Amino acid sequence: MRFPLHRRFACAVVGLVLAAPAIGAVPPEVAELHYRAVLFNFYQRDYLAASTLAMAYEQQHVLGARRHDAALLLGGMYLSYGLFDATEDAFNRLLDQSVPSDVRNRAWYHLGRLAYQRNDLDTAEAALAHMDADAAPVRRGQRALLRGLIAMRRGDYQGAVKVLSGHDATADAGLFARFNLGIAALRAGDGARGRRTLETIGRLDTKDETLLSLRDKANVALGYSALRTDDTGTAGRDFGRVRLTGPFADQALLGAGWAATSGGHYRRALVSWNTLAGRDAGRPAVQEALLAAPYGLRKLGAEQQAAAAYDRAIDAYEGELAQLNAALEAVDSGRMTDALRRAALHARGPDWPARLLTEGDTAGYLPELLAGHDFQRAAANFRDLYALQHNLSYWAGSMDGFDRMLATRKERYRRTAAVVDDKLADFDLAPLLARRDALAGRIRKVESGEEPLALATPEEKQRIGKLRAIGKRIDALPDGPRESALRQRQRALSGYQRWRIATDFHPRLWRAKKALAALDQSIADLRDRHQSLRAAKDSARTRFGGFAERIADARRRVSRLLPRVNATIERQRQHLETLAVQSLRQRADRLRSYLAQARFAQAQLYDEARKRGNREAGQ
Amino acid sequence: MRHAGLAIRVIALLATMACSPLWAAGPPKNSGTPADSGLEQDIQTLKRQVMDLNRDLFVLEEEMLFPSNTQVQFFVALDSGSFFKLDSVQLHIDGKEVADYLYTEREVQALKRGGVQRLHMANLATGEHEVIAHFVGRGPKGRDYRRAAVLKVNKQLGPQYVEIEIRDDPASQQPTFAIHQWQ
Numbered sequence: 001m002r003f004p005l006h007r008r009f010a011c012a013v014v015g016l017v018l019a020a021p022a023i024g025a026v027p028p029e030v031a032e033l034h035y036r037a038v039l040f041n042f043y044q045r046d047y048l049a050a051s052t053l054a055m056a057y058e059q060q061h062v063l064g065a066r067r068h069d070a071a072l073l074l075g076g077m078y079l080s081y082g083l084f085d086a087t088e089d090a091f092n093r094l095l096d097q098s099v100p101s102d103v104r105n106r107a108w109y110h111l112g113r114l115a116y117q118r119n120d121l122d123t124a125e126a127a128l129a130h131m132d133a134d135a136a137p138v139r140r141g142q143r144a145l146l147r148g149l150i151a152m153r154r155g156d157y158q159g160a161v162k163v164l165s166g167h168d169a170t171a172d173a174g175l176f177a178r179f180n181l182g183i184a185a186l187r188a189g190d191g192a193r194g195r196r197t198l199e200t201i202g203r204l205d206t207k208d209e210t211l212l213s214l215r216d217k218a219n220v221a222l223g224y225s226a227l228r229t230d231d232t233g234t235a236g237r238d239f240g241r242v243r244l245t246g247p248f249a250d251q252a253l254l255g256a257g258w259a260a261t262s263g264g265h266y267r268r269a270l271v272s273w274n275t276l277a278g279r280d281a282g283r284p285a286v287q288e289a290l291l292a293a294p295y296g297l298r299k300l301g302a303e304q305q306a307a308a309a310y311d312r313a314i315d316a317y318e319g320e321l322a323q324l325n326a327a328l329e330a331v332d333s334g335r336m337t338d339a340l341r342r343a344a345l346h347a348r349g350p351d352w353p354a355r356l357l358t359e360g361d362t363a364g365y366l367p368e369l370l371a372g373h374d375f376q377r378a379a380a381n382f383r384d385l386y387a388l389q390h391n392l393s394y395w396a397g398s399m400d401g402f403d404r405m406l407a408t409r410k411e412r413y414r415r416t417a418a419v420v421d422d423k424l425a426d427f428d429l430a431p432l433l434a435r436r437d438a439l440a441g442r443i444r445k446v447e448s449g450e451e452p453l454a455l456a457t458p459e460e461k462q463r464i465g466k467l468r469a470i471g472k473r474i475d476a477l478p479d480g481p482r483e484s485a486l487r488q489r490q491r492a493l494s495g496y497q498r499w500r501i502a503t504d505f506h507p508r509l510w511r512a513k514k515a516l517a518a519l520d521q522s523i524a525d526l527r528d529r530h531q532s533l534r535a536a537k538d539s540a541r542t543r544f545g546g547f548a549e550r551i552a553d554a555r556r557r558v559s560r561l562l563p564r565v566n567a568t569i570e571r572q573r574q575h576l577e578t579l580a581v582q583s584l585r586q587r588a589d590r591l592r593s594y595l596a597q598a599r600f601a602q603a604q605l606y607d608e609a610r611k612r613g614n615r616e617a618g619q
Numbered sequence: 620m621r622h623a624g625l626a627i628r629v630i631a632l633l634a635t636m637a638c639s640p641l642w643a644a645g646p647p648k649n650s651g652t653p654a655d656s657g658l659e660q661d662i663q664t665l666k667r668q669v670m671d672l673n674r675d676l677f678v679l680e681e682e683m684l685f686p687s688n689t690q691v692q693f694f695v696a697l698d699s700g701s702f703f704k705l706d707s708v709q710l711h712i713d714g715k716e717v718a719d720y721l722y723t724e725r726e727v728q729a730l731k732r733g734g735v736q737r738l739h740m741a742n743l744a745t746g747e748h749e750v751i752a753h754f755v756g757r758g759p760k761g762r763d764y765r766r767a768a769v770l771k772v773n774k775q776l777g778p779q780y781v782e783i784e785i786r787d788d789p790a791s792q793q794p795t796f797a798i799h800q801w802q
Contacts (some may be wrong), residue, residue, distance in 0.1 A: 029801040030780050033694050033735055040734030044725050055674040086667050381662050390671045405683045551680050557672050567667055571658055
């Protein structure tokens with residue numbers, strides 16, 4: 001039995017139904033693909049795109065078992081993006097007991113870290129206390145490190161030593177903890193332990209750049225610690241282990257000079273200071289070395305060379321002051337924030353500060369400004385605001401496109417709906433149901449024995465009909481032995497045919513009932529599809545209304561947000577300029593102080609030389 | 620000596636800097652106590668609102684352009700990539716080119732670290748479709764390398780996902796290319 005209507009309706013339903021988002025169990029492979037698609041953007045440090053994707057997938061329920069990992073990632077990205085409140089919300093949502101314990105531990109740790117960064121030390125400690133005692137070793141290590149940092153920020157160095165002492169120092173993260181342990185021990189007054197601990201880092205054999213920097217930092221800390229206790233020989237050796245090209249080279253060279261001076265080794269001190277004095281005069285340690293070098297020369301009695309060195313220092317300070325004035329002028333005229341804006345438009349992720357260094361005449365002082373935390377944070381916000389502006393401008397230009405999309409879909413719907421309406425109008429189940437009822441009635445009769453031949457196949461019916469016709473023709477013949485034999489044979493064949501039908505009656509009846517049940521199911525399916533087609537047609541109209549509302553809502557949000565972003569960019573520009581001016585003025589004040597000292601010392605030199613000349617002339 | 624006194628102060632400052640505690644991944648970048656907290660709060664609010672807007676428009680765009688019953692998404696995954704340096708992927712569906720993507724170094728690195736790129740989205744009718752992905756890049760020993768992978772995708776109702784995967788085969792020291800269908 002075939003129902004062409006059934007197929008026609010199925011096709012129409014496929015064409016019209018817009019299925020709801022799949023909610024429920026997500027196959028692991030599908031969840032994995034979506035989570036890794038977020039990672040693809042995350043690994044490129046495109047946090048805005050990665051966050052958008054993670055948030056959209058969360059809403060679409062396609063992250064399956066990976067949803068907790070995605071939520072952790074999202075929380076981390078919020079933090080990188082400076083969204084502290086959103087970060088807290090994201091991690092707080094992972095504290096439910098239904099969440100796997102490792103994810104929960106990570107959430108508590110991140111909440112603790114966030115509170116520490118906000119200087120809310122009580123909350124930070126409370127969050128860490130929620131982590132399981134038997135958390136994974138890496139989590140326990142992170143917790144110990146953070147607890148140590150909290151104690152140090154409280155000034156509780158003994159407490160920090162206690163917490164950090166139990167830390168496993170085999171991993172790289174453990175080396176950072178060990179560094180902090182060494183610093184805590186020094187500050188707690190346990191110099192021997194502090195030195196022992198820091199020396200294990202200061203003598204690391206490594207090629208990893210991060211660990212090399214850590215090694216340098218440990219040696220600089222050791223050197224200054226030794227200087228404070230007047231152990232100048234040890235300090236010199238500590239500073240000597242610092243790379244001359246690393247980020248701590250300036251501090252080490254300056255310290256090495258002072259260590260040599262304290263031991264009376266002025267020539268050795270001059271080697272370090274002269275090396276440092278030849279570097280960029282914008283750096284504080286170099287400015288200090290410019291003043292220290294002539295001091296060493298004077299101690300050696302080389303007064304003429306000392307006077308020449310003071311000249312060089314004065315020139316360098318004046319040159320640097322001129323640059324600072326130019327930089328202040330650049331800030332006043334808006335060139336600095338223009339450079340930041342250009343860099344923000346052309347770079348993303350961690351590359352953008354490097355991009356700043358290529359941005360024209362304002363670049364010279366920017367590295368130092370960017371080294372300051374407040375300025376760096378403000379500059380990052382400035383860049384992010386431009387990214388928001390760019391993003392919103394894109395959406396503002398796309399809203400008409402959304403309208404066109406909706407109009408196209410409505411038109412397509414209108415055309416399809418017309419076809420569906422025709423089909424719905426043609427659709428009448430009554431004849432079909434009447435035929436089905438007739439069929440069921442016949443089966444009932446067959447079952448009650450009223451129509452024994454009703455279950456014969458068409459071929460069998462045809463054969464019985466033929467045998468009946470043959471019987472009539474035989475009956476018309478005169479009686480004779482031949483005719484009698486024919487009649488007997490015809491009866492035997494008819495009897496055989498009926499016997500075959502009778503013996504196969506029950507299987508045939510079962511098959512007929514089964515076919516009737518299948519027909520009932522098909523009719524039920526057809527009814528369902530008919531109803532779902534009607535529902536889809538109605539819901540499509542409703543959904544278009546939903547789309548229109550969502551587009552209108554988005555348009556309103558874009559038009560409200562864009563002016564606010566533009567105004568905030570202007571406020572942030574002023575904030576950045578204020579920070580820059582403050583920083584540059586502090587630097588200028590420091591330079592003026594150096595300049596005054598250099599001039600005073602030079603005047604002293606000339607005065608002493610004049611007095612000496614007078615004494616020699618008097619003799 | 621006046622400048623010797625200043626030097627001691629500078630040494631103290633430098634010593635303080637050198638003796639500051641360290642965070643394992645560098646010092647915290649966000650203190651959360653900015654000078655202008657009102658402005659900072661406004662910026663946070665704006666960022667969050669724009670992110671929410673992005674999410675809503677992303678979902679809206681997808682729902683309007685790619686109804687879930689006809690939607691098929693194509694992803695590219697790269698496992699290790701030791702034997703193949705990916706330059707580009709071309710995607711054909713039923714003989715028609717639908718995507719030709721050239722990868723940046725940053726994107727290749729993101730793929731190697733486990734990221735997966737959503738290469739293309741399409742609307743396909745239910746039934747069978749032939750999907751062919753052409754891969755262009757550098758194979759073992761830096762030679763030009765072009766390969767293709769084919770799959771008959773059986774589109775059914777509901778969104779479907781096709782993963783185009785490049786894997787290293789350590790046994791043959793060659794890359795392998797495959798397409799899988801998930802739903």
